[in-house]
Structures are given as C-alpha cells and as structure tokens.
Amino acid sequence: MNPTLCFLALAATASSALPATSSRGLLAIRVDRAETVAHGTLEHAVILIENGKIVMIGEDLPIERGIPILDIPEGWIAVPGLVNCYSRVGMDGDGPGDSQPQLLASAALYPAAEAYAKILEAGITTLGLYPPGNGIPGQAVAVRPMGETAESMIVADSVYLKIILSASKASKKRLHSGFQKLDEYLEKEAKNREKWEDAQEKKKKKKKSSKKKDDDEDDEKKDDEKKKNGDDGSEKDDDEKKDDKKDDEDDVYVPLELSPELKAFKDLRDGSLEALVSISSSADYLHFLDALGEEEITWSLRIPLTRDIDIFMVAEKIGEEGCRVVVEPELTLQPGTMRQRNIVAELARAGAKPVLIPRSDDLDSQKHWMRDTGELVAAGLDWELALRAMTLEPAELMGLADRLGSLEEGKDANLLFLNGNLFEPGTTIEGVMLEGEFVYGEVNQ
Amino acid sequence: MRSLLRTKAWITPFLALFVALPASARQGDEDEGSSDASSEDSEDEDEEGAERWFAVVGGDVHDGFGGVLRGATLLAKNGKINEIGYDLYLPEGTDELDATGYQIWPGLVSVTSSGLFGGTSSLEDTVDPFGSSMILALGGGVTSAVQSDQAAKLKRGEIKGVVMRSNVFASLSYSNSDPRSKAALEEKFKNAAAYRRKYERWQVKVKKDKELKEPSKKGVDSTTLDVLLGRTRGKFSADSRTDLLGIARLAQKYGFRPVIEGCTEGWTVADELGRAGAFVIMTPRDRRTKSEELARDGGSSIENAAILHRAGVQVAIVPATTSVSLGGITGRDIMHLPVEAGFAIRGGLPEQAALEAITLVPARLMGVDHRIGSLEVGKDCDLIITDGDVLHYQTFVQWAVVEGKVAYDKEEELFFAHIRPRPEAALAPEVKVDPGETLEKEPVEDEEPTDEVSDEDEDEDEEKPDNDPDDEDPDDSDESR
Numbered sequence: 033m034n035p036t037l038c039f040l041a042l043a044a045t046a047s048s049a050l051p052a053t054s055s056r057g058l059l060a061i062r063v064d065r066a067e068t069v070a071h072g073t074l075e076h077a078v079i080l081i082e083n084g085k086i087v088m089i090g091e092d093l094p095i096e097r098g099i100p101i102l103d104i105p106e107g108w109i110a111v112p113g114l115v116n117c118y119s120r121v122g123m124d125g126d127g128p129g130d131s132q133p134q135l136l137a138s139a140a141l142y143p144a145a146e147a148y149a150k151i152l153e154a155g156i157t158t159l160g161l162y163p164p165g166n167g168i169p170g171q172a173v174a175v176r177p178m179g180e181t182a183e184s185m186i187v188a189d190s191v192y193l194k195i196i197l198s199a200s201k202a203s204k205k206r207l208h209s210g211f212q213k214l215d216e217y218l219e220k221e222a223k224n225r226e227k228w229e230d231a232q233e234k235k236k237k238k239k240k241s242s243k244k245k246d247d248d249e250d251d252e253k254k255d256d257e258k259k260k261n262g263d264d265g266s267e268k269d270d271d272e273k274k275d276d277k278k279d280d281e282d283d284v285y286v287p288l289e290l291s292p293e294l295k296a297f298k299d300l301r302d303g304s305l306e307a308l309v310s311i312s313s314s315a316d317y318l319h320f321l322d323a324l325g326e327e328e329i330t331w332s333l334r335i336p337l338t339r340d341i342d343i344f345m346v347a348e349k350i351g352e353e354g355c356r357v358v359v360e361p362e363l364t365l366q367p368g369t370m371r372q373r374n375i376v377a378e379l380a381r382a383g384a385k386p387v388l389i390p391r392s393d394d395l396d397s398q399k400h401w402m403r404d405t406g407e408l409v410a411a412g413l414d415w416e417l418a419l420r421a422m423t424l425e426p427a428e429l430m431g432l433a434d435r436l437g438s439l440e441e442g443k444d445a446n447l448l449f450l451n452g453n454l455f456e457p458g459t460t461i462e463g464v465m466l467e468g469e470f471v472y473g474e475v476n477q
Numbered sequence: 478m479r480s481l482l483r484t485k486a487w488i489t490p491f492l493a494l495f496v497a498l499p500a501s502a503r504q505g506d507e508d509e510g511s512s513d514a515s516s517e518d519s520e521d522e523d524e525e526g527a528e529r530w531f532a533v534v535g536g537d538v539h540d541g542f543g544g545v546l547r548g549a550t551l552l553a554k555n556g557k558i559n560e561i562g563y564d565l566y567l568p569e570g571t572d573e574l575d576a577t578g579y580q581i582w583p584g585l586v587s588v589t590s591s592g593l594f595g596g597t598s599s600l601e602d603t604v605d606p607f608g609s610s611m612i613l614a615l616g617g618g619v620t621s622a623v624q625s626d627q628a629a630k631l632k633r634g635e636i637k638g639v640v641m642r643s644n645v646f647a648s649l650s651y652s653n654s655d656p657r658s659k660a661a662l663e664e665k666f667k668n669a670a671a672y673r674r675k676y677e678r679w680q681v682k683v684k685k686d687k688e689l690k691e692p693s694k695k696g697v698d699s700t701t702l703d704v705l706l707g708r709t710r711g712k713f714s715a716d717s718r719t720d721l722l723g724i725a726r727l728a729q730k731y732g733f734r735p736v737i738e739g740c741t742e743g744w745t746v747a748d749e750l751g752r753a754g755a756f757v758i759m760t761p762r763d764r765r766t767k768s769e770e771l772a773r774d775g776g777s778s779i780e781n782a783a784i785l786h787r788a789g790v791q792v793a794i795v796p797a798t799t800s801v802s803l804g805g806i807t808g809r810d811i812m813h814l815p816v817e818a819g820f821a822i823r824g825g826l827p828e829q830a831a832l833e834a835i836t837l838v839p840a841r842l843m844g845v846d847h848r849i850g851s852l853e854v855g856k857d858c859d860l861i862i863t864d865g866d867v868l869h870y871q872t873f874v875q876w877a878v879v880e881g882k883v884a885y886d887k888e889e890e891l892f893f894a895h896i897r898p899r900p901e902a903a904l905a906p907e908v909k910v911d912p913g914e915t916l917e918k919e920p921v922e923d924e925e926p927t928d929e930v931s932d933e934d935e936d937e938d939e940e941k942p943d944n945d946p947d948d949e950d951p952d953d954s955d956e957s958r
Contacts, residue, residue: 315605
C-alpha cells in the first residue's frame with residue numbers, strides 16, 4: 033500500500049496529473065458540488081487542503097496564485113469519506129462468550145491484511161473494528177485502512193464497548209452484575225479510604241500528644257528517672273522516625289486495585305466509554321432496559337436487520353430515546369407477510385439516529401454499500417439522512433466527530449469523488465482521498 | 478378503537494415532551510435528560526398522574542359465576558377492576574372501549590402451555606412480549622397461562638409483572654408401572670408428614686419456651702413438604718383407574734389436594750377423586766381404549782368431565798396441544814381452548830362448569846384466584862370481549878384486555894381481521910398494518926393516501942356522538958347462541 037502511496041506522491045510532484053501534494057502541502061480542489069453533511073450542499077465548491085486537513089471550504093472561494101488546483105470533472109461531486117463503524121474486516125479469530133469488557137480490538141489488528149486496500153477502494157476511509165465473541169466481548173478501535181503498523185493505523189482506541197444482549201437470564205446478569213461488582217468495589221474503596229483518613233488523623237493526634245508528653249517529662253526533670261526517660265525518649269524518637277517514614281508513604285492515598293473488567297464498567301458509568309448494545313428483537317430491547325435498571329450510561333444500539341425482525345414494535349420507544357441505531361441498509365418484511373418495511377426510515381422518523389453499515393463484512397457488500405443504501409433511499413429514507421448515517425453519524429458514535437465525518441474546516445481531508453448524483457444507480461466512486469492523499473482513482477485536472 | 482384514539486390524543490403532548498427532552502440533552506455530553514426520559518417512558522402510562530383508568534362500556538358483563546349485567550360498564554383503575562355497574566362516573570382521561578352489543582368474560586386461563594411467552598425457564602428474564610404465539614393465544618381468549626411452573630400473564634409489549642406466581646406445581650410420580658418410585662414417594666410423604674407433626678408441635682411449644690429449637694429438616698424431602706404445607710401443588714400424571722385410585726388414597730392419607738393431569742378413566746373412580754378433593758386437568762377429547770382383560774369399567778368417556786364435576790372434582794380443561802400450533806388439524810391447540818370446553822358440555826357438563834373449567838378453576842389451581850378467573854371488583858382487569866357466547870364455536874374474541882390495557886384487537890391483527898369484520902370496521906377503510914411506512918414529505922407511495930384517510934375517518938368518528946347505528950348490531954350476539 034505504501035509504495036503506491038509514494039508513487040502517487042512522486043507522480044504528483046512530477047506531473048500535474050495528480051497534484052496531491054505540493055511543496056507547501058497546499059492543494060485546492062474545485063468541484064461542481066460538495067455534500068458537506070454538516071452544512072448542506074455547496075455548489076461550485078472549493079476545498080483547500082493542507083497537511084491532510086481541510087483548511088477552508090466554501091462556494092467559489094478565490095484561490096491564491098501558486099496553489100496547485102485540482103479541477104474535478106463536470107458533474108462529479110465530493111462527499112466525505114465513508115465511516116464504517118461496525119466491522120471485522122481484516123481480522124480473524126473467535127472470542128470468548130463471556131464478559132471481557134477490558135479486551136481491546138486494537139490488540140488483534142493485522143495491518144498487512146490485503147482487505148484494507150479494497151476497503152479504501154470502496155470509499156471507506158475509517159473503520160470501526162470490534163472485538164469478536166459473545167457476551168461483552170470488549171472495546172472497539174477506529175482505524176484508517178492503511179498503514180504498515182498497528183500504531184499507524186489506529187485513529188482512536190476504545191471507541192465503544194460492545195455488549196451483546198439477549199432475552200436470557202445469563203445475558204442480563206452479565207450487564208447487571210458488572211455494575212453491581214463495581215458498586216461493591218466502590219463501597220470497599222470508600223471504606224478503605226475512610227480507614228486511611230482515620231489512621232491519618234490518629235497519627236496526627238498521636239504526634240501532638242507524644243510531643244506534649246515529652247515536654248512534660250522534660251519539665252519534670254527527675255534525676256533518678258532521667259536515665260530511663262532518656263532511654264525511653266530515644267526509643268520513642270526511633271518510633272517516631274519510623275512513623276514519619278510510614279506517614280510519608282501513606283500521605284498519598286493509594287486506592288485499592290481496580291480490575292480492568294471493572295475499569296470498563298467504571299468508564300461506562302463515567303461516560304468516558306460508550307456502549308454499543310447489540311439486540312435482535314423488540315423483546316431484547318425491553319430486557320436490555322430492564323437489565324440496565326437505573327444505571328445511566330451512554331449507549332447506542334446495534335440491530336442486525338433480519339428478514340422478519342419485529343423491532344418496529346419498539347421503534348417509537350427507541351425514537352424517544354433519540355439514540356443511535358447501527359443497522360444494515362436492508363428492507364425487512366412484516367412478519368408473516370411479504371410486505372416490505374423500511375425500518376431504518378421508521379426509526380429515523382421516530383427520532384432515532386440511524387447509523388448505516390455495509391450489509392456484511394465481505395468485500396462485495398463494502399463495495400456496494402452506497403448502492404444498497406440507495407435502495408433504502410428509493411424506499412423512502414431521506415437521502416441527506418442516509419449520507420449522514422454513513423459519515424458523520426458513525427463518526428459521532430465513535431467520538432471522532434471533531435476529526436471525521438463531514439467536509440468542514442479543521443477536519444481530516446477524507447474525500448470521495450463520485451461521477452454522478454448520490455444514491456443513483458450507475459454512480460461510482462472515482463477517487464478516494466485519505467488525509468489529503470489520493471489512495472484510489474485517477475482524477476485528472 | 479375510536480375511544481382509544483381519544484386517549485392517545487391526550488397522551489401525545491406528554492410524549493412530545495419526552496421526545497423533546499433527549500433531543501436537547503443529547504447535544505451536550507450529558508445523557509441525564511435522555512435516560513430520565515427513558516425511565517419515565519417505559520412506564521409512561523402508569524406514571525402519569527399515577528392513575529390509569531380504563532372502561533369497557535355497554536357490553537354484557539359475565540362475571541364468571543353465572544351472573545350477567547346487560548349493557549353494563551366495567552371500570553378499571555391501574556389494571557384492577559374498580560367498579561361494575563350502570564351509569565358509572567368515568568374520570569377524565571378514562572380509556573373507553575365501546576363494547577355495545579358484545580359479551581364480556583373473564584380472560585381465559587390455561588393451566589398448562591408451552592411457547593406462548595417465547596422464553597423458556599425464568600419468564601421474567603426471557604419473555605418475548607411481541608411474539609406471534611402470544612398474539613394468537615390472546616386471539617383465542619387466553620390471558621393467563623402456566624409455563625414452566627410459573628403462572629404468567631400474556632402482557633403485550635411489557636416484561637414487568639408478567640409472572641404472577643412461580644413454583645405453581647411440583648411434579649410427582651406415583652404409578653403402578655413404576656413401583657420403586659411409587660414406594661420412594663410414599664416414604665417421602667411419610668417423612669414429611671412426620672416432620673410436619675413435629676413442626677406443628679414445636680410451633681405450639683415455642684410460645685412458652687422461646688429457647689426451643691426448630692426441629693431438624695434433615696432427611697425431609699423439601700418438595701413433598703411444600704406440597705403438604707400448601708406452598709405448591711403436587712401434580713401427578715395419571716390416566717388408569719388403578720393409578721388414580723392410588724393417588725386419591727395417598728392424598729387422603731397425607732392430607733393434600735392432588736392435581737391429576739390426564740385422568741381419562743377418572744369417571745370410573747369419580748367418587749374417590751371427589752372425596753380426595755382432587756383437581757383434574759383434562760382434555761375432554763382425549764381417548765383411551767378399555768383394557769378388555771378387565772371386567773370393570775375403563776377407557777375414555779365423553780362424559781368424563783361431567784361425571785367428575787358431579788362428584789365434586791374441580792375440573793380444569795386444556796386442549797390436546799397446549800401451544801399455538803399452525804400444523805395438523807385445526808381446533809386442537811391453545812387457540813381453541815373454549816372449543817375444547819365445548820366438548821365437555823357435549824358430554825353433559827353444565828355450561829357454567831365448562832366456563833369455570835377454563836377460568837376460575839385453573840386460577841384456583843394456580844393459586845392466583847384472588848387476581849384472575851372472574852370479573853369482580855378488586856381483581857385484575859383481565860377480560861375478553863366476544864361477539865357471542867364464549868363457549869360457542871362460532872364466537873370470535875374481538876378484544877383481549879390484560880390489566881386494563883388492550884392486548885389484542887381482532888381488527889388490528891393480521892390473523893382474523895378479514896373474517897366477519899366488526900360492523901364499524903367494515904365501514905372504515907382498511908387499516909394498514911404498516912403505518913410507519915408513509916412519508917409526510919413526499920406523498921408518492923401508494924400506501925400513504927389510504928392511511929391518511931383512515932386516520933381522518935377515525936377522527937371524524939370521534940367527533941360524532943357515540944350512538945353510531947352500526948355499533949348496535951342487535952343480531953350478532955344472539956345469533957350465535
């Protein structure tokens with residue numbers, strides 16, 4: 033992958049065919065239309081890129097002389113790079129079926145996987161990779177599908193905690209007991225701290241009292257006992273010295289060790305970690321809420337859309353939550369009939385925020401992600417919402433909205449160039465730019 | 478349904494409030510607002526004002542003991558029956574269901590079932606309140622059932638308060654075909670009875686001498702002890718005359734009321750079973766051939782239920798298949814519980830006893846007759862509204878209500894809506910199952926116009942005074958009997 037990148041970079045400097053980089057690292061792109069996602073459509077857009085970031089974007093911006101200009105062919109449009117936040121592309125292996133919230137998917141990255149180059153071709157510039165397994169398998173990582181090492185791939189780690197919840201006692205208990213154990217720890221911890229504080233106070237008192245004692249004894253100055261006192265005094269001094277040393281050590285409170293499993297639950301409760309809860313039916317949703325109880329965490333839902341899923345039964349309730357729902361671009365059937373339902377549109381209408389992912393992890397599905405989403409658009413899903421569900425919404429889910437997901441100043445220059453209107457059959461991805469560099473396609477001036 | 482719509486309109490502003498909350502709260506990182514809303518949303522109807530009123534107006538209320546109040550009103554508060562009578566004052570915001578011309582019965586109770594709740598073992602954690610089996614069973618009039626020894630309600634869309642009582646039954650084996658376990662059970666009862674005597678004596682003595690220790694439970698079988706103490710019911714599966722006699726004698730010897738499942742030859746020993754205070758769970762259509770080697774009576778009889786009832790046995794009826802079955806011959810699964818009871822009537826069981834065999838007796842058997850099984854003030858508002866006698870084969874359940882909420886509406890579900898639709902429903906445009914599919918933005922889709930029309934139409938109905946001529950349908954209920 034890197035060689036091609038180098039080649040592209042060289043080619044850019046050598047000829048004007050692909051002016052991806054210049055000496056100043058500045059590049060202006062002129063395109064008929066840009067879908068910014070965050071701020072609507074820009075006609076005759078100019079996108080100024082520097083060091084892999086968008087520094088300026090607007091309609092008909094004047095371009096300073098000397099800045100290389102890339103003119104995108106007429107009728108083409110630019111959209112933000114796609115973000116697939118729920119994937120296992122390029123990873124392998126099975127996970128445990130147990131509660132392992134501390135596991136990181138980033139530990140199992142395989143940068144050399146060939147799939148990543150194809151992923152870029154499909155227009156996906158950011159991937160959210162989740163850990164395998166059932167139960168609570170661990171935390172997902174956001175990567176750019178390029179790089180020689182895991183470090184160079186990772187955009188952000190611990191982007192969400194995956195939780196699989198089904199209507200069963202064991203599954204509900206897994207979530208519930210996690211918080212319960214955390215409570216137990218916190219209680220123990222509080223007690224321990226109290227104990228330490230008490231000890232600390234006692235020591236202070238002891239110090240004071242012992243000093244007083246010494247003073248009194250000095251005052252008495254009884255010759256007979258002078259020797260003894262002296263001995264005692266010296267002994268006491270030693271003790272005090274030891275105590276002082278101990279005090280120095282104890283002055284900084286060392287909390288009880290928090291196991292990594294509980295740390296994950298603590299992060300969930302603090303809000304520093306978000307949960308992605310996978311459910312497969314309406315009943316599961318109710319059981320999830322039941323298992324969660326009073327716990328206040330930030331969560332999104334993952335609902336695999338099977339052929340006759342009954343999730344529309346709780347669509348209103350999910351909508352009232354206003355949470356994100358990770359779904360495939362699939363039309364489902366009303367159970368027991370052949371009547372199609374556009375659950376994604378229904379959820380959106382109810383107030384939920386759909387996050388779309390390709391239909392599956394195989395390369396064909398990744399490639400046809402836009403086309404598949406087009407089917408939903410044709411069946412009534414708002415196209416702007418659909419584009420948002422493939423870009424900014426997943427970026428927000430992973431907490432990366434400040435860097436990804438839309439064409440805005442200051443964000444990474446992840447761009448796709450399409451040769452026609454969005455979600456129309458026949459429209460294909462002609463160019464993919466990852467952080468200011470063309471990684472796929474030939475875009476001529 | 479018009480009445481339901483009215484309440485919906487009343488609720489909407491509240492819902493809108495809840496929706497508005499999370500939307501604004503999500504903007505910031507804090508999710509307090511949204512999760513607050515969630516907890517309120519899940520129980521919105523119970524929480525709002527703390528009082529939820531529901532009324533069935535104008536139907537003939539059958540209380541389940543044989544009494545009928547024609548054209549009466551049943552009012553429920555928070556899922557419990559508050560009042561049954563005439564000219565009731567309905568508090569503001571009451572969810573009214575117009576049942577003029579329809580019959581109201583206690584919700585049916587199936588004392589065994591499988592698959593209705595989706596889950597398997599602990600229903601509270603596994604129930605699927607959206608499953609089609611549950612809808613179909615409700616369509617058959619069943620509002621409560623026992624599954625995995627848990628007495629549970631067919632609540633739709635809710636998982637809380639599903640289980641009324643667990644450990645309803647303790648399965649015991651006492652059969653001549655297995656002498657060893659028969660002897661073992663006898664031994665267990667002997668020990669348990671001895672312990673109970675000791676325990677009772679201790680209970681008296683401990684009042685004087687508080688130091689006295691409770692007798693040791695060592696070697697006492699807890700299940701049999703629970704049966705003797707009435708904490709659960711011992712359930713036997715038996716059909717042959719000799720087995721039935723054995724169980725009756727065992728029960729009389731140790732002083733408990735046995736539950737006997739099957740009991741096809743029960744009619745031959747009905748007196749003994751009656752004296753033992755037995756409960757019988759039977760299927761009137763069950764058949765068993767007489768053993769020709771024996772001179773005495775045997776085999777099954779269509780009169781079984783009637784004879785047992787006359788002898789004082791508490792008869793509960795279940796269909797041959799206690800799940801929802803969509804294969805084989807229709808009419809034998811749990812959707813046809815009343816039809817099965819009808820066969821007992823054919824064999825001479827009084828109609829009232831047949832009704833009780835699928836309502837009050839199973840409720841008693843499950844130990845929840847203080848909550849379900851009949852329509853009385855203070856009991857749960859679990860009822861079915863039919864277009865005729867509940868035991869008549871032609872009758873359809875029009876609505877099923879569980880704890881004061883409509884859990885089933887024939888016109889709203891796919892299954893039977895097209896068969897003899899309700900008069901007012903026949904006039905209204907077809908109700909689409911799929912109202913979520915229409916787009917307000919672009920009215921391109923063909924489903925859209927019909928949907929809007931239906932909504933408008935219902936709204937118009939709402940404005941009309943309630944004396945809709947079509948609601949009266951004087952023939953419907955009488956015709957079927």
